[in-house]
Structures are given as structure tokens and as C-alpha cells.
Amino acid sequence: MKRRLFLGAGTAVLANLPMCSPAQTPDPTPPAAFAPPRPLAPLRASADRIMDLNVCLRPFRAQGPRIESEQRYGKHIVHHYGHGGSGWSLSWGSAKLALPLIRAGGHQQIAVIGCGAIGLTTARVAQMNGLKVRIYCKERPPEVASSKATGMWSPDSRICSSEHATPAWTRAWEAMARSSFKTYQSLLGLAEQPVEWRDGYLLSDIPFDQPLPASAHGGDDEPDYPNLIGELDDIRPKSVLLRPGEHPFRVAHAKRFTQMSFNISSYQRLLMDDFLRAGGEIVHEVFEHPRQFGGLRERTIVNCTGYGARALLGDKSIIPVRGQTARLLPQIEVDYALIYRGHNLFMLPRRDGVLVQAQGEHDFGNEDTRIDRAQSVAAVERLAALFS
Numbered sequence: 001m002k003r004r005l006f007l008g009a010g011t012a013v014l015a016n017l018p019m020c021s022p023a024q025t026p027d028p029t030p031p032a033a034f035a036p037p038r039p040l041a042p043l044r045a046s047a048d049r050i051m052d053l054n055v056c057l058r059p060f061r062a063q064g065p066r067i068e069s070e071q072r073y074g075k076h077i078v079h080h081y082g083h084g085g086s087g088w089s090l091s092w093g094s095a096k097l098a099l100p101l102i103r104a105g106g107h108q109q110i111a112v113i114g115c116g117a118i119g120l121t122t123a124r125v126a127q128m129n130g131l132k133v134r135i136y137c138k139e140r141p142p143e144v145a146s147s148k149a150t151g152m153w154s155p156d157s158r159i160c161s162s163e164h165a166t167p168a169w170t171r172a173w174e175a176m177a178r179s180s181f182k183t184y185q186s187l188l189g190l191a192e193q194p195v196e197w198r199d200g201y202l203l204s205d206i207p208f209d210q211p212l213p214a215s216a217h218g219g220d221d222e223p224d225y226p227n228l229i230g231e232l233d234d235i236r237p238k239s240v241l242l243r244p245g246e247h248p249f250r251v252a253h254a255k256r257f258t259q260m261s262f263n264i265s266s267y268q269r270l271l272m273d274d275f276l277r278a279g280g281e282i283v284h285e286v287f288e289h290p291r292q293f294g295g296l297r298e299r300t301i302v303n304c305t306g307y308g309a310r311a312l313l314g315d316k317s318i319i320p321v322r323g324q325t326a327r328l329l330p331q332i333e334v335d336y337a338l339i340y341r342g343h344n345l346f347m348l349p350r351r352d353g354v355l356v357q358a359q360g361e362h363d364f365g366n367e368d369t370r371i372d373r374a375q376s377v378a379a380v381e382r383l384a385a386l387f388s
């Protein structure tokens with residue numbers, strides 16, 4: 001069956017959450033000794049509360065991220081890019097996979113090109129393993145594409161196409177995902193809340209076991225995606241099917257899930273601070289051609305240019321997948337995520353605002369980074385209808 005990710009980052013994870021059967025669903029009436037659950041705070045979903053709109057491109061590669069080395073321009077070059085809709089989620093594990101290739105250069109001082117999710121974590125992993133790192137980049141946070149991501153644990157979101165998900169590839173993906181997950185558990189409970197666990201609600205007009213009508217799917221350009229997330233069942237909290245009256249939303253069907261999320265502003269700041277504190281240096285540099293690598297002081301160079309690698313290396317295997325998000329004014333009391341199945345709608349409450357992601361029908365292969373305000377206003381209005 002064709003499997004799509006039209007709902008956006010996180011949906012692939014959530015659509016396949018292991019679920020308690022209704023028989024296992026906790027009785028809605030709590031024992032007298034416990035306080036009843038706190039009611040959910042309503043979201044103030046209105047277009048006048050949109051304070052920020054962003055578009056960025058997911059660097060998708062059908063064959064998965066490129067993690068390989070070559071000798072060129074007198075340098076040991078390690079390529080590390082193409083993480084689709086999973087860059088934040090897989091970053092630590094992917095960097096650990098790249099580390100032996102970096103070390104094979106045999107140099108204590110290395111250059112990392114790029115200061116997004118992948119460049120920063122690669123730099124940190126190298127530092128933690130005793131290397132000295134200088135980052136060269138065109139943009140640094142908050143200007144990088146990674147700053148515009150949603151911030152959900154979504155390790156299988158547009159990470160490769162089904163035809164490339166061989167058993168060996170799947171094992172490597174699983175290793176990356178588990179290693180990242182483990183690292184993220186060590187970033188919980190910090191003052192600035194870079195990483196948190198959140199409850200969320202998956203909403204649907206039709207029963208969850210019924211497929212969505214064809215009209216609810218994206219364009220025909222998207223490839224088939226492999227069902228990878230089942231490999232991580234043991235580290236995914238089970239979702240719970242809710243009965244009518246057990247949730248406040250104006251939909252016929254709902255499940256509650258629990259998912260890890262990233263407060264990208266504070267998390268990025270933490271990564272930058274840690275990198276600089278460990279002696280890292282950031283240099284502004286724009287590379288028009290990879291032969292410029294030859295002019296760098298360092299002899300090992302890690303290329304973490306994300307979507308930028310398409311132009312820099314002429315690598316057409318990187319396909320842009322457009323994503324637009326709106327940020328509503330922060331509502332600290334809203335502490336749950338929402339996904340409206342079949343409506344291309346995703347809401348994540350972050351400390352720096354309520355992220356509303358709405359995908360268009362033609363995002364795959366679309367490199368148009370112009371903001372379409374009407375698309376986000378329509379998404380916010382669809383959200384509002386869930387509360388009215």
C-alpha cells in the first residue's frame with residue numbers, strides 16, 4: 001500500500017503508534033483518591049495571533065543521507081547531508097555514524113561546513129571525542145533552515161524511499177535513531193527545556209482503521225516511504241484510543257499519544273553555547289565551488305551543507321520538499337500537540353510560540369521558499385474549528 005507523509009513531520013511516527021486496545025483503555029472515572037484530570041486549555045487559534053511565518057526545504061534523498069568520504073582537492077572530505085524531514089531527530093546518531101570516517105583522516109583539527117542541525121551536532125560529537133573544530137558557514141542560527149523546523153521527534157520522516165530501504169539500510173537507520181534517542185534523554189529536565197515530552201491528540205473524522213480518501217493525500221510526486229517506525233516500538237509510549245466525551249475536540253475519533261519534542265530556539269542556543277565553550281570557532285564563509293575546500297587550513301573537512309549541497313556539489317539526488325510553518329503567540333498553558341488526520345494540519349506548542357504546520361499538495365520537489373500567508377491562515381482557521 002502506498003504510504004505517504006502528507007501530514008508532515010511526526011505524522012509518520014504517529015500514524016503508526018502502538019496502541020492500547022479499548023479494553024486496555026483506562027476507565028475515564030478516576031478512583032476517588034486521585035484528582036480528576038485537569039481540563040485542556042483551549043488554543044487561541046486566530047490569524048491575528050500569527051507573529052511569524054517561515055518556509056524551508058527538507059533535503060530529501062531517496063537513498064537516505066549521504067555519509068561517505070572522499071579524497072579531493074588535497075583534503076579528506078566527509079559528506080554528511082540529506083536528512084529529509086528527520087534532521088533534528090537523527091542528528092546525534094548520524095554524527096556518530098560519520099565519526100569513524102572523520103577520524104580516518106587522522107587530523108586533530110577539523111573543519112565542519114554548515115551550522116544547522118547536522119553541522120552543529122557533528123561538531124559537538126567531534127569535540128566530545130577530542131577533536132578541535134572550526135565551523136565555516138554562510139548562515140548560523142537562527143538564519144539556518146534548521147531553525148525553521150517544527151521540532152518533533154520524527155526519525156522516519158522522509159528519510160528515504162521504500163525501494164532503498166534494504167535490511168542493511170534499515171539497521172543503520174535504527175542505530176542512528178536509537179543513538180539519537182538516547183542522547184536526547186540526557187537533555188531532558190534542563191532549565192531552558194530544550195527537549196520535552198508532550199502529550200498530543202491525533203484527530204480524525206473517520207475511524208482510524210479506515211484509509212483516508214484519495215483527495216486527502218498529497219500530490220502524486222511523492223515516492224513510497226518504508227514503514228520504519230515499528231523497529232522502535234520498545235521506545236515509543238503507547239497511544240490510547242479515546243471514547244466520545246474523553247476529549248474536548250469537535251471530531252468523531254481521537255487518540256492520545258505522547259511524543260518527544262524540541263524547543264528549537266533554546267536547543268540551538270544550547271548547542272551553540274556548548275560548541276563555543278568547548279573551544280569551537282565559527283567563521284563566516286560562502287563556498288561557491290567545492291574546490292574552495294582546498295584553500296582551508298584544516299585537512300579534514302566535513303560537509304554538512306544540507307540542501308545547500310545540491311548547488312555546491314551539483315548533487316541532484318537532493319530533492320527539495322517545501323514546508324511552511326506559522327508561529328502563533330506563545331500560550332504556555334497549551335501543553336498538548338494536535339494532528340488532524342486527512343486535513344494536513346499539525347500543531348506543536350513550543351516555548352517560543354505555537355507552531356502550526358500546514359502542507360500544500362505540491363510540496364515535494366518544490367523549491368519555492370516564498371511565504372504563502374493564505375495557506376497558514378487557512379490552517380489556523382481549521383484549527384479554530386476544532387475548538388468552537
Ligand SMILES: Cc1cc2nc3c(=O)[nH]c(=O)nc-3n(C[C@H](O)[C@H](O)[C@H](O)COP(=O)(O)OP(=O)(O)OC[C@H]3O[C@@H](n4cnc5c(N)ncnc54)[C@H](O)[C@@H]3O)c2cc1C
Nearest residue numbers: 087089114115116118138139146150151152287306308323
Ligand atoms: C517545515 C519543516 C519542518 C521540519 N520539522 C522537523 C521536525 O519536527 N523534526 C525533525 O527531526 N526534522 C524536521 N525537519 C527536517 C530538518 O529541519 C532538516 O532535516 C534539517 O534542518 C537539516 O539540517 P542541516 O544541518 O542538514 O541543514 P541546514 O539547516 O540547511 O544547514 C546547512 C548549513 O550549511 C550552510 N551552507 C549551505 N550551503 C553553503 C555554502 N555553499 N557555503 C557555506 N555554507 C553553506 C548553511 O548556511 C547552514 O549553516 C523539518 C523540515 C521542515 C522544512
